[in-house]
Every structure is written in C-alpha cells, then in structure tokens.
Amino acid sequence: MSEGRIRKVVIAGGGTAGWVAGAALAHQFRDLLDITLVESEQIGTVGVGESTVPPIRNFHRLLQIDEQEFLRAVAGTFKLSISFEDWRRPGDRYFHPFGITGQSTLVCAFHHFWLDSLRRGMRSELGDYCLETVASRADRFALLPQPQVNYAYHLDAGLYARFLRRRAEAHGLRRVEGRIREVRQHPENGHVAALVLEDGQAIEGDLFIDCTGFRGLLIEQTLQTGYEDWNRWLPCDRAVAVQTESIGPPVPYTRAIAHEAGWRWHIPLQHRVGCGLVFSSRHMSDDEARAKLLRDVGAPPIREPWLVPFRTGRRLKAWNKNVVALGLASGFIEPLESTSIHLAMTAMVRLLELFPLDGIAPALVERYNELGRVEMEHVRDFIILHYHANRRDEPMWRQCRETAPPESLAIRLRAWRERAHAWQGANELFRVDSWTHVMLGQGIVPEQHHPLARGLADEDLRRLLDGLRRSAARPVETMPSQQAFLEGYCRADAAVWGAARALPA
C-alpha cells in the first residue's frame, strides 16, 4: 500500500511541528485523508520555541486563522525585530528589523545611498530609516493601514500546540494518546507500516510524518537516514531554558544577548517571559550555564530551569521512503533568528504542494528534499554570519572568527566587503535588508558601495534622507506602547495564563 494511493496519514508527535502538520493537513485535505496524530504526554515536548518570523502570518492566512483569536489563545505579543546585544563586542547593540529600510531604486539598494552619506560626513544610523527599528527603540506598536508594519509574534509554545490541536480536531483529525513502542516496517521495501503503542494498539498508515523531535523515531532510529552536522561553524550545542515573571511591559522584539560562550534569549509574552541560555558545552558547563541564566534573567522564575541538548545540522533526507520528517526531527539550526517553526511551516506547505495522494513519486520526493536542503543552508549561513563576524575576545568567539565559513557564505561576505552588495535569492527567507543590518551590526564595513549613490548632490541626498527618516519616525509618534495596544486588541484571559502555568514540566 505504501507506494500506492495515500489515504491514511499518521503524524508521530504532538509538539509544535506535529500540530502544525495536523492543522494544515486537516484544513487542506480533510475530505481526502484519514489523519491520526499520536503523542505522549508522558514524554512531553521540547517546551521552547516561542519567537517567530513574519511569514508565520502567511501560514495562518492559509489556515484562515483569525489574528486576534490566535493572540488571545497563545497570550502572544508582537515582534518587530531582534535586538542583538553584546555581539560585536560587549556593550554594543543593533536591531535586525523585519521592515523595509529607506527606499531603494530598481538598481541601487538604499544602503548604498546611506553609505555614501556617511562618506560625505552626514551622520545617521541605518535603523533611523526603518519604522520597525524606530518603533522597537521606543517600545511601541500598532497595526497601521499605511505604512504597513511588518511583524511576527512571540507565543506560548504549549498554548500554541493546544490552539492548533483544537483546529485540527475540529476538522476531523483523530488524536491518540500513547507512547510509541515499536515502528513496524514492510518487510519487502522497508516502508513504515504501523506505529505500535505501549498498550499494543497498532496505528497503520500509508504516509507517516515524523514529528518526534530530536530523537527522530521514524526517520533516524528506524530508517537510519543520516545527519549532516554543522557544529564546526555553530559551536553551541545546549540550552538551559526557564520561564520568569514579567517585571515590565513586553518589548516588541526578541532580545539575543551574547555572552562568553553563546547567547541568551528573552521573549516577552503577555503573562510571562521565556528565557534561555544557549551555550557551547566545550566552553561552559551545565551548572555554570544554569547559574548564569538565573543570575542574568533578573526576574523570579516561575518553573525550574530545564536543559535542552541539541545538535545543529540537517537530516540528509527529510523525506525518506514513506516518512517525512518535520520540525526538530528534520534538523535544527540553533534558535538565534527564530527560524525553526518557520522551517516546519514552509516544509509543510511544500508537502501540501507536492502531496502524494496518488502515490509517492520519486521525482517529487527529490524535489522536496532539494528545496529543503537549499532553504536550510541559506538560514544556516545567515546564522553563521553572526558568529563568524565578531570581535569578542573569549575562546569560543575567537574560534568562530577563525573558522572558515561555508563557501556560500564566503561569497556573500566578499561581495559585501568589496562592493556592499547583498541579495535575496528565490525562496530565501532573509531579505537584502536583513543581510545589511546584520553585516553592518556585526561590524563588517564595506570598502566601496554602488557608484550611482555618488551621483546625487549633497543637498539632494540630505533632503532625501531627511524625508525618509521622517517617514519612519512620524508614524511611530502616533503609536501606543505595545502593552497599551495589546490591552485593546488581544488581551488574553487570565484563565489562559493559568492554563499555561499549569503545563507539565
């Protein structure tokens, strides 16, 4: 049956990836498929993953999710940017905003004009030309009809899984609680035939989606697909996470604060803050990391810290035989740019696009795997950029600086250093503005920029830049604080908060 028509889909795992898969499949294919999701409350989920990137809104649109309902259900907040603190060197800060910076012409990106203004002695920061940066600095947020604000969300991971689950079940998905004891394979072709639970129940399927997290129960433990490790470029391999009380209003950005052996995240929700310390186990012990996290968060914890070991890299084939791995089972790039949930969503959309209802076609499997590889390598390069371009003195940072980056990133770095050139390829997540803000934020100053920017007279350039700065700043003056906006738009009910705190450790 595995190579024939697909009618029964079984999702193994009910973390964010499992429920993203369940909600999307049930929404799009409810009349064509019989969908079952197996999860084990006893095993639980990874319990982190609360900061997102703007394309989550496209995924929600596909699923016809109402934004206010969603934000109330997940006690969510808005995210306009990431604040990188102490990255280039201690004391430094820059924003990687989600919005458009300045105004580009068809042939010359805005940052060339800005670089030329610096050459002429006109002082300003690149972020002054981006509404999302200006609003981040002022801790303000509003949804404006014009100019449109580009944003993502901070969400409570446990509540988000419940929210998606409600939608999936409403569309007919069947959820089974239980621990998978055995993965049964077809003897003739090795395809997965059934998941056998501890109570003996066998859940048969034609297609299996492996969302069992880092353990990759089907894709790795059963099919032994293989994994490409990226640790040589991205040395962090562990995190210690904790949740704390909110001791101030939520800021409209994620904070990523570098330390001697990694970095720390700060993700403000309506009812609490998600915090964690990402570190390299070769440069910091678990005990040191835990103590440092509790010292640095500066707010009372509301649950015990927990340790999350991880391995940065990519499953060699995300789709192997009749198993498609999604989420952490398919690979993981450390969470610095909050890309993992996004990658699960784009992979899911890709699967919907190539869905093998009439049988698994090898050409489409290859296409699926190739697109996923390219997408992950692009994100990997962007994350490596933050580690590679630093001027910190500690051993881990020196090692990152001295390790040659992948060739795909080395090409980008050369193009930037020599001519301030940055680009966004087809299907790539990070825009030109993302590259420019992070390259400059990390201190890579280009030697030259586009000659067209030299063509403007001083007065014209000054007028252009003044106007663009005003266009970014003026709308922000009318915005309320993010806290005031949340109160009116999507305040979560206290019962939601209570439910969140009661989540199992």
Ligand SMILES: Cc1cc2nc3c(=O)[nH]c(=O)nc-3n(C[C@H](O)[C@H](O)[C@H](O)COP(=O)(O)OP(=O)(O)OC[C@H]3O[C@@H](n4cnc5c(N)ncnc54)[C@H](O)[C@@H]3O)c2cc1C
């Ligand atoms: C430190 C850290 C920080 C992160 N921060 C971010 C972030 O800010 N933004 C972002 O986008 N992503 C982030 N991520 C990634 C994000 O957490 C994951 O992509 C997301 O949570 C999806 O996880 P998952 O569903 O693949 O796995 P999990 O949450 O681990 O879920 C696995 C599921 O499989 C089930 N399961 C496993 N074995 C069995 C079994 N034998 N029987 C039955 N069920 C089983 C479990 O019960 C669970 O339901 C972060 C990850 C880490 C490690």
